[in-house]
Amino acid sequence: xxxxxxxxxxxxxxxxxxxxxxxxxxxxxxxxxxxxxxxxxxxxxxxxxxxxxxxxxxxxxxxxxxxxxxxxxxxxxxxxxxxxxxxxxxxxxxxxxxxxxxxxxxxxxxxxxxxxxxxxxxxxxxxxxxxxxxxxxxxxxxxxxxxxxxxxxxxxxxxxxxxxxxxxxxxxxxxxxxxxxxxxxxxxxxxxxxxxxxxxxxxxxxxxxxxxxxxxxxxxxxxxxxxxxxxxxxxxxxxxxxxxxxxxxxxxxxxxxxxxxxxxxxxxxxxxxxxxxxxxxxxxxxxxxxxxxxxxxxxxxxxxxxxxxxxxxxxxxxxxxxxxxxxxxxxxxxxxxxxxxxxxxxxxxxxxxxxxxxxxxxxxxxxxxxxxxxxxxxxxxxxxxxxxxxxxxxxxxxxxxxxxxxxxxxxxxxxxxxxxxxxxxxxxxxxxxxxxxxxxxxxxxxxxxxxxxxxxxxxxxxxxxxxxx
Numbered sequence: 446x447x448x449x450x451x452x453x454x455x456x457x458x459x460x461x462x463x464x465x466x467x468x469x470x471x472x473x474x475x476x477x478x479x480x481x482x483x484x485x486x487x488x489x490x491x492x493x494x495x496x497x498x499x500x501x502x503x504x505x506x507x508x509x510x511x512x513x514x515x516x517x518x519x520x521x522x523x524x525x526x527x528x529x530x531x532x533x534x535x536x537x538x539x540x541x542x543x544x545x546x547x548x549x550x551x552x553x554x555x556x557x558x559x560x561x562x563x564x565x566x567x568x569x570x571x572x573x574x575x576x577x578x579x580x581x582x583x584x585x586x587x588x589x590x591x592x593x594x595x596x597x598x599x600x601x602x603x604x605x606x607x608x609x610x611x612x613x614x615x616x617x618x619x620x621x622x623x624x625x626x627x628x629x630x631x632x633x634x635x636x637x638x639x640x641x642x643x644x645x646x647x648x649x650x651x652x653x654x655x656x657x658x659x660x661x662x663x664x665x666x667x668x669x670x671x672x673x674x675x676x677x678x679x680x681x682x683x684x685x686x687x688x689x690x691x692x693x694x695x696x697x698x699x700x701x702x703x704x705x706x707x708x709x710x711x712x713x714x715x716x717x718x719x720x721x722x723x724x725x726x727x728x729x730x731x732x733x734x735x736x737x738x739x740x741x742x743x744x745x746x747x748x749x750x751x752x753x754x755x756x757x758x759x760x761x762x763x764x765x766x767x768x769x770x771x772x773x774x775x776x777x778x779x780x781x782x783x784x785x786x787x788x789x790x791x792x793x794x795x796x797x798x799x800x801x802x803x804x805x806x807x808x809x810x811x812x813x814x815x816x817x818x819x820x821x822x823x824x825x826x827x828x829x830x831x832x833x834x835x836x837x838x839x840x841x842x843x844x845x846x847x848x849x850x851x852x853x854x855x856x857x858x859x860x861x862x863x864x865x866x867x868x869x870x871x872x873x874x875x876x877x878x879x880x881x882x883x884x885x886x887x888x889x890x891x892x893x894x895x896x897x898x899x900x901x902x903x904x905x906x907x908x909x910x911x912x913x914x
Contacts, residue, residue: 463599463679468609471602474593474668475610477542479617480660481587484549484579486621486763487653488513489724490756491646492576494748495557498641499569503729503874504867509573510725511859513580514852520584521852525845528589536670538589538596545586546661550654552579557647568641584848586661591844595832596671596680603832604782607825608773614824615767617660622760624649626753635749643749705834706847708895709827713850715888716790716823721855722862722881723797723816726874728755734875735806751806758809762796765817766824773825783892786826790889793819797882801875819885834898 466474493506501509528538535543552575559572590610598606625645629635633645671679732738732751742748769789777785796815803809828844835843862877870876 461678463597463602465599465602466597466606470668471598471606471609472613474597474664475590475606475613476668477546477586477661477664478590478610479613480546480657481549481583481590481617482614482763483617483621483656483660484553484583484653486618486759487553487624487650488576488579488583490622490759491625491649491752492556493725493728494752495559495642495646496569496572496576497729497748499559499572500567501569503726503872504863506725506729507721507859507863509576510721511856512573512577514721514855514859516577516581517584517848518852518856520581521588521848522842522845524585524588525592525842528592529842532673535665537676538593538670539665539668541589542586542661543665545582545584546658548582549579549586550658552582553650553654553657557642557650559641588845588848591828593668593670595828595835595844596676597669600833604774604777604825604829607829608770611770611773611821611824612767615763615765615770615821617656618763619760619767620656621649621653622763623757624652626757629753635746635753645753702846703831703834703843703898705896705898706831706843706850709831709847709892710850712786712790712888712892712895713827713847714854715884715891716819716854717851718854718858719793719797719881719884719888720820720823721858722877722884725858725862726866726877727759727800728752730800730873730875730878731755731806731809733873734801735803735809754806754809758813761810762813762817762820765814766821769818769821770825773821777826777829782826782830782897783895786822786830786892787889789818789822789826790885790892794882794885794889797885798879799882801879830895830897 492510496506496509497503524541528541531537531540533540556572556575556579559568559575594606594610595603628645628648629643633643633648635643635645728748728751731754732742732748736747736751738745738747738751773785780788792815794815796812796817796819799812799815800809803812827847831843831847866872866874866877
């Protein structure tokens with residue numbers, strides 16, 4: 446008999462086991478994430494240089510990037526709250542996938558054209574606005590995917606499910622990351638035109654919009670969601686089912702946050718502070734520290750070359766993550782979930798610190814191997830650990846609240862790191878990358894102290910079976 450732990454922490458009996466899904470069903474269920482991460486890869490690898498081409502100073506980049514986590518902090522809990530309570534002809538989570546996909550595709554098309562749209566409003570501010578719309582749309586599409594996997598998979602399949610999801614994330618991110626350089630090598634111009642954005646970047650975003658939409662539609666049309674009555678057979682009846690729903694429930698649920706989520710919050714803080722620094726500063730760090738550029742270099746061909754190298758290197762870490770994601774269930778069975786995450790995060794920290802010692806930009810891809818191990822684990826293991834501690838009927842809202850621990854460190858980073866780069870690092874962003882490496886190592890240490898309730902239940906069940914046999 447399957448058991449589920451409600452908010453009080455005691456097992457809730459009387460539930461039937463969730464059906465075991467095939468690999469094909471898990472892939473279809475998570476396929477939309479390929480498109481989402483294709484879009485995120487284009488955003489992460491190119492937003493800084495797009496904004497720089499519109500006139501942003503390097504120390505101001507974190508402030509512009511702040512838009513993304515602030516929007517995510519607002520949007521994800523709301524989407525999670527309402528997706529827990531939605532059921533219509535499209536489904537529970539699917540209406541949000543579809544809405545987010547449409548808006549995201551439009552934002553991907555408009556962002557690189559912000560310069561052409563500029564008139565009374567400067568291109569930089571139009572571009573920053575498009576980044577805000579893009580990230581809000583990404584969050585609408587992305588948040589319900591985590592909940593969908595937890596909805597449909599048992600504890601025994603959760604590591605496999607999140608690993609396959611991470612594989613698809615990696616696949617989308619690899620192609621999205623290397624696309625600008627591939628288009629440049631295919632003859633698309635690398636020089637900023639009248640719009641301020643080179644053709645190889647612009648057309649990469651157009652392709653990204655099409656891929657995003659197509660991938661989401663595959664999940665919408667070909668994956669299954671359990672209707673409310675069947676859902677309750679697997680998860681139990683939500684404690685709040687008879688209460689009138691309101692957004693105030695988000696604050697109530699925040700106050701009842703499971704112990705495991707609180708402990709994972711510190712791990713996520715260190716991890717995402719490091720990632721935010723990497724996404725914001727790597728292009729300028731490589732341009733100044735490795736290429737030796739100085740002065741007003743943001744519109745030069747050499748700066749675009751550095752940006753292409755960074756974007757391709759990001760493709761390497763995503764490729765490594767894609768492959769490593771398939772190995773995570775095996776590694777986790779051998780070493781445990783927490784140790785697997787700790788080892789992976791430590792590798793990411795070493796990879797980031799190693800960028801300081803590079804002299805050849807082609808060597809950047811080797812630094813990204815360690816980052817890829819960390820990225821795969823960050824996208825999977827915290828959610829695997831968390832899913833076993835969330836009470837019935839609260840998967841969407843708690844996955845949304847968990848996003849606070851992703852957005853908060855990015856907000857803190859955005860508020861302080863630009864000032865630090867300018868006034869303490871003397872305008873040298875490479876030191877922000879080194880600090881990111883040390884923060885990743887701090888995350889590796891802190892995960893060892895997390896209470897993994899789901900893992901404990903799995904081990905208890907194994908022990909019970911062995912005792913009975």
